[in-house]
Amino acid sequence: MLKFKLHYDKDVEEDWLKKMCLDGWAFKKFFLGFYTFEKCEPGEFNYQIDLLDNWNGKKDDYSAFMEDTGVKVIDQWWRWVYLRKRASEGTFEMYTDVDSKITHYTKIKNFFKVALVIEILCFFMELLAAINTGHYIFGIFAALLAVISLAILEIIWKCNWRIEQYKRDKDM
Known part of the structure; x- marks a missing residue:
């Protein structure tokens, strides 16, 4: 399938x-x-x-x-x-202790931070092209890149939230 x-x-x-x-x-x-x-x-x-x-x-x-x-x-x-x-x-969990989970989500967060910078740069390039040429297709691509950037920002936020949660659990 x-x-x-x-x-x-x-x-x-x-x-x-x-x-x-x-x-x-x-x-x-x-x-x-x-x-x-x-x-x-x-x-x-x-x-x-x-x-x-x-x-x-x-x-x-x-x-x-x-x-x-x-x-x-x-x-x-x-x-x-x-x-x-x-x-x-038996159960299958790659990261079992708090420190390894924090490291794992930090690695994911950093990976997506790089992707976010690239997407934002592409967004501004498309936006400038839309403004300079007046062609709506560049505006459509800029809007699409903005949506992708927001989705990536959500991933970064979720990773941050999980990291903070694990840090609180560790401090308890």
């Missing part, structure tokens, strides 16, 4: 993949919003999504390490890695 869905929140995406598995569909492949699924026993797998520290590094080492722990690397899209583990092997 092939499904198209755009996710910009990895936690929401993980929950969706788990729900699909509970409905009997195991995640198999991802490319630009297109998810490929295959039939499985309902609830057979648990999923996690991780953000690699760099995207040109030692992916093979990462995959080998994960497989040694019983985790299968399903797919990778740029720095995002899709992982699964059989539910029969």
Whole structure:
């Protein structure tokens, strides 16, 4: 089965993949919003999504390490890695202690901060083109980039919120 869905929140995406598995569909492949699924026993797998520290590094080492722990690397899209583990092997949580969760969400927040700067620069370029040329198509692209920027800003805000929550939990 092939499904198209755009996710910009990895936690929401993980929950969706788990729900699909509970409905009997195991995640198999991802490319630009297109998810490929295959039939499985309902609830057979648990999923996690991780953000690699760099995207040109030692992916093979990462995959080998994960497989040694019983985790299968399903797919990778740029720095995002899709992982699964059989539910029969117990719970699957990549980051279990507060410090590692804070580090993980800080890494995601910083990743999206860079994306936000790029989107804002593109937005202003499109806006200037719309103003200078008077062509509405540039205005449409500027509006689209503004929406994308707001979505990225929401991700950064959610990451900040989670980090602050974990810091409060740590201080208790």
